[in-house]
Amino acid sequence: MEAIDRTTLWTVIILLGLGSFGLRFVFTGLIGDRALPPWLLRHLRYTAVAILPALVTPLVIWPAGTGGQFDAPRVIAALVTLSVGYFTKNVLAAIISGAASLYGFLYLLG
Template sequence: MSDHVTLWLVIAGLALGSFGLRFVFLGLVGNRAMPAWLLRHLRYTAVAILPALVAPLVAWPAATGGEPDPARLGATFVTLGVGIATRNVFAGLVTGAATLFILMAWLG
């Protein structure tokens, strides 16, 4: 393990960076009106986060040593299809989880 001074300097630097990033948006811009084009783009931030978190787990799952898995790929396509067809995130998540459970039991 590195020495304690380096560790605490890294922790302090990360804390200051995290605070600074949040302060820019909440402290400086928080009480001002944002332009319409920026608000339109910010609406899609939440929609982009879930696929960005899930995509590596589907493409290179740790459970299979990084090899693509038919059960996970099948559940991904079912989730995507149900999500697009119903426009309901909850329905997509539930059917995707059920599909993953069934395919993992069926395929082994």
């Protein structure tokens, strides 16, 4: 495996840092003291709801722990979490039930 050149590494780190700063500065520095339009506030309300499934879905569909193979306990745990969250509207109950079902099915199904 070839090591990455230090200049390339630091260039990428600095550019990513500047990009991250720029995105945050737009909201806090440029428009931080102004009221945002209602349509934008309505869309920003769904950001967390969209990001969490985007982070979790690859771990369910292609789990690294199984080398990318289908894993029934993870799919069952995802379905339990989704069901509990949908019916109870309680994030904590969904997370706890999903974690319990994942560990339970990993124990039962190996």
